[in-house]
Amino acid sequence: xxxxxxxxxxxxxxxxxxxxxxxxxxxxxxxxxxxxxxxxxxxxxxxxxxxxxxxxxxxxxxxxxxxxxxxxxxxxxxxxxxxxxxxxxxxxxxxxxxxxxxxxxxxxxxxxxxxxxxxxxxxxxxxxxxxxxxxxxxxxxxxxxxxxxxxxxxxxxxxxxxxxxxxxxxxxxxxxxxxxxxxxxxxxxxxxxxxxxxxxxxxxxxxxxxxxxxxxxxxxxxxxxxxxxxxxxxxxxxxxxxxxxxxxxxxxxxxxxxxxxxxxxxxxxxxxxx
Numbered sequence: 042x043x044x045x046x047x048x049x050x051x052x053x054x055x056x057x058x059x060x061x062x063x064x065x066x067x068x069x070x071x072x073x074x075x076x077x078x079x080x081x082x083x084x085x086x087x088x089x090x091x092x093x094x095x096x097x098x099x100x101x102x103x104x105x106x107x108x109x110x111x112x113x114x115x116x117x118x119x120x121x122x123x124x125x126x127x128x129x130x131x132x133x134x135x136x137x138x139x140x141x142x143x144x145x146x147x148x149x150x151x152x153x154x155x156x157x158x159x160x161x162x163x164x165x166x167x168x169x170x171x172x173x174x175x176x177x178x179x180x181x182x183x184x185x186x187x188x189x190x191x192x193x194x195x196x197x198x199x200x201x202x203x204x205x206x207x208x209x210x211x212x213x214x215x216x217x218x219x220x221x222x223x224x225x226x227x228x229x230x231x232x233x234x235x236x237x238x239x240x241x242x243x244x245x246x247x248x249x250x251x252x253x254x255x256x257x258x259x260x261x262x263x264x265x266x267x268x269x270x271x272x273x274x275x276x277x278x279x280x281x282x283x284x285x286x287x288x289x290x291x292x293x294x295x296x297x298x299x300x301x302x303x304x305x306x307x308x309x310x311x312x313x314x315x
Contacts, residue, residue, distance in 0.1 A: 136164065136208055136225060136227045137162050137164070137227055137311070140162075140164035140225050140227050140308055140309060141308065141309075149260055149261050149307075150163055150242055150244075150260045150261035150307055150310050151261050151262075151310060152261060152262045152263075152264060153230070153242060153261060153262070153263050153264070153310050153312060154264045154265075154312040154313055155203060155230045155231060155232045155263060155264070155265055155313050156231070156232060156313030156314070157231065157232050157233065157234055157236075158313075159231070159313045159314045160206075160229035160230055160231040160313060161229070161230045161231075161263070161310070161311065161312055161313045162227060162228070162229055162230075162309075162310065162311040163184070163227075163228045163230070163242070163244075163307065163309075163310045163311075164225055164226070164227050164228075164307070164308040164309045164310075165183070165184075165225070165226050165228070165244055165305050165306070165307055165308060166223060166224070166225045166226075166305060166306050166308050167183070167212070167214065167221075167223075167224055167226060167246070167303065167304065167305045168214070168222050168223060168249075168291055168298070168303075168304040168305070169214035169215040169222075169301070169302070169303050169304070170215055170219070170222070170289035170298065170299075170300050170301075170302075171215040171216060171300050171301050172216075172217060172300065173216070173217070174215070174216050175213050175214060175215045175216030175218070175220050175221075176213070176214050176215050176216075176301075176303075177211055177212070177213050177214075178211065178212050178214060178303070179210070179211055180207035180208070180209050180210060180211060180212055180226055181205055181206075181207045181210070181228075182245065183207075183226070183244060183245045183246065183303075183305075184205060184207075184228050184230075184242070184243075184244060184245070185200070185242075185243040185244075185245065186199045186200045186202075186203055186205070186230075186240050186241070186242060186243075186263055187199050187200075187240065187241045187243060187259065188238065188240040188241065188272030188273070189272055189273075189274045190272070191270055191271065191272070194274055197272060199238075199240045199241075199272060201233075202232060202233055202236035202238065202240075202265060203230055203231065203232055203233060203236065203263070203265070204230075204231045204233060205228060205229070205230050205231075206228070206229045207226055207227070207228050207229075208225075208226055208227040208228075209226065212224055212226070214303075223291075223292065225308055230263065231313075232265035232266065232313075235266075236265040236266060237265055237266025237267055237268070237269060237270075238264075238265055238266065238268065238269065238270050238271070238272050239262050239263070239264050239268045239269070239270075239271045239272060239273055240262065240263045240264075240265070240272050240273065241259040241261075241262060241263065241272075241273055242259060242260055242261050242262065242263040243258045243259040243260055244260050244305055244307065245303065246302075246303035246304060246305045247283045247298075247302050247303065247304050247305070248280075248304075248305065248306065249291060249294055249298070249304050249305065249306040250280075252295070252296065253282050253283075253296060254282065254283040254296075254298050254299070254302065254304060255280045255281070255282060255283065256280065256281050256282075256283050257279065257280040257281075258279070260307065261310075283298075283299065283302060288300070291304065
């Protein structure tokens with residue numbers, strides 16, 4: 042199903058109820074058959090300080106002829122000083138093999154299996170264009186694990202069954218310097234001991250679809266243990282088209298995207314080895 046919509050910072054469709062707390066820590070990856078990839082990520086922070094100074098001057102003059110005349114003159118001057126400081130931080134991050142920016146896995150993450158001894162990996166490339174100010178995003182908040190009780194359809198605390206870590210904690214995107222555009226984030230998902238079930242995995246933001254920008258949800262299933270119980274409700278993903286506003290170009294995409302929209306594409310997914 043498709044429709045049309047417009048939001049400043051869209052998240053997964055309102056019909057999908059999201060829940061869960063994700064844990065941020067140092068990313069630990071299991072050895073893979075290919076060598077990991079080292080990338081440089083840049084974070085830009087801008088701080089503006091405004092100082093207002095007010096000066097008041099009073100002058101009194103007295104003149105004596107046949108009468109005494111006194112005049113008082115008061116003048117007030119105000120000056121405003123604005124100082125802007127921009128700090129750029131560069132960090133080197135090692136991503137798992139397979140997180141190549143040139144790849145495009147598409148919208149769906151399919152069925153991802155997370156073990157207790159080694160993590161499942163999902164790599165996501167993100168953009169957020171804005172010509173005036175950057176946007177700082179908490180990386181782990183971009184990935185949601187949700188589930189619903191088989192009877193009654195009530196949401197459950199699905200995220201409590203997993204530990205999720207990201208390659209960076211925070212990321213600065215957009216602004217006049219186009220900070221961080223196209224950064225690839227790697228998420229490692231490990232099932233906690235005794236966890237079992239099939240859940241839904243959702244990436245927050247608007248998907249860079251083949252012909253237009255989509256807001257969809259969820260992206261796929263996440264399995265722990267033997268996959269039972271099944272906490273995935275019946276029915277497929279609902280997608281709406283996002284458009285409008287100041288437009289920007291994304292490398293490798295044949296259409297333009299609007300400003301102030303967190304856009305993503307899934308680069309790759311890797312199941313747990315244990």
